[in-house]
Amino acid sequence: MTLPQFQFELLATHGRARRGRLVTAHGVVDTPAFMPVGTAATVKAMFPDTVAATGAQMILANTYHLMLRPGAERIAAFGGVRAFMRWDGPILTDSGGYQVMSLAKLRKIDGGGVTFQSHIDGSRHFLSPERSIEIQHLLDATITMAFDECTPFPAEKVAVAESMRLSMGWAERSKTAYRARPGYGLFGIVQGGIHADLRAESAAALQRIGFDGYAVGGLAVGEGQDLMFATLEHTVPHLPDARPRYLMGVGKPMDIVGAVQRGIDMFDCVLPTRSGRTAQAFTRFGPLNLRNAKHADDPRPLDETVPCPASRNYSRAYLHHLIRSEEILGLMLLSWHNVAFYQHLMEQLRDAIAAHQLEVFAKAFAADQAAGEGDADEP
């Protein structure tokens, strides 16, 4: 019996948007897809079964965090992160490249790689392209990400170019270190900030190396939606049509809609789960802050358009009470709802592309988001 090859099938296109299907050793992923983030081998405050029930087909885990705790070799002894956390579907691991930026105060870069000082206990850990790939193998990641530096914004163009070229060198070393297996994939990451020439150079460099998919990194780091969309417009045309395109770390609902319209197939973002833990609920009619006093007597559910118990079965008044009381269930229900909201959005986008109704859907969705505060029905 042979495992299915890692492949990407294009089922339909509409403008630049694509409706596709990723076939992996661990399952199928319909695209455009949103992957909930499970950094520490857990989509925070959610059961794996619940995550799957929202429609999520693939999730993320993180090389850096799992390297520190509990350790990649320990997870390998349990058969990889999927078995360890009991997530049956495919999993994508970030390489630690984001932490090169987010933990800038706790690391030093040299040509060989990055030395981190653990944010947990101060101990030193070295991450190179070779070690990052090795860890991702130990984690048994379905999709392995090349080790990169997520370039911060704003930055001088010279520094952006230098950072991008460092990442391209690391991409080549990542490819060399990677062990290809049927149904598994390795993605390269385009860098270059908001500069069209640097993005083009990066996309070309990655394709010379050759990857199973191409990610766009270094966006949603403070440049704003207009610049992010502009960057996608000049970057995506440099990526091969036959390979999946993954916009890393994005984003808010309208970021995702706009990026799908610009040809992106895959997303991940901490927002649905983090916001769920900080009292924000995304809804068809815009975000709600469930801490706010105005919800105290509101009998309406969060969002009846979302097919999820957390979205439909609990009053805003109850959720407000749980959040105010710092009850764990409040975090769980909001996280569950938000992940379900994102999955429902992706399903609607997939349907709209297949039906060639993407512009219509995007326009209606944008109007509802702007309508405001999830209170469109409010008297």
Added chain:
RNA sequence: GGAGGGGUGGCCGAGCGGUCAAUGGCACCAGACUGUAAAUCUGGCGGGUUCGCCCUACGAAGGUUCAAAUCCUUCCCCCUCCA
């Protein structure tokens, strides 16, 4: 009845002559969150304002002082111990 301690902004609790509209914490009112150092972080929180200040406030009423939440007197209330 005697001895001692105490009453401060919604609550707890610092301050103990001027730099006090009064530290902190909680509660409350908002905001932020984008490949997760996040069940986190930030701001506001007596009233008015032409944003310079003005008014009202530290149990009550008097008093001392240029100046009082801070010192004195009387009163009211609370707590502890002894009878």
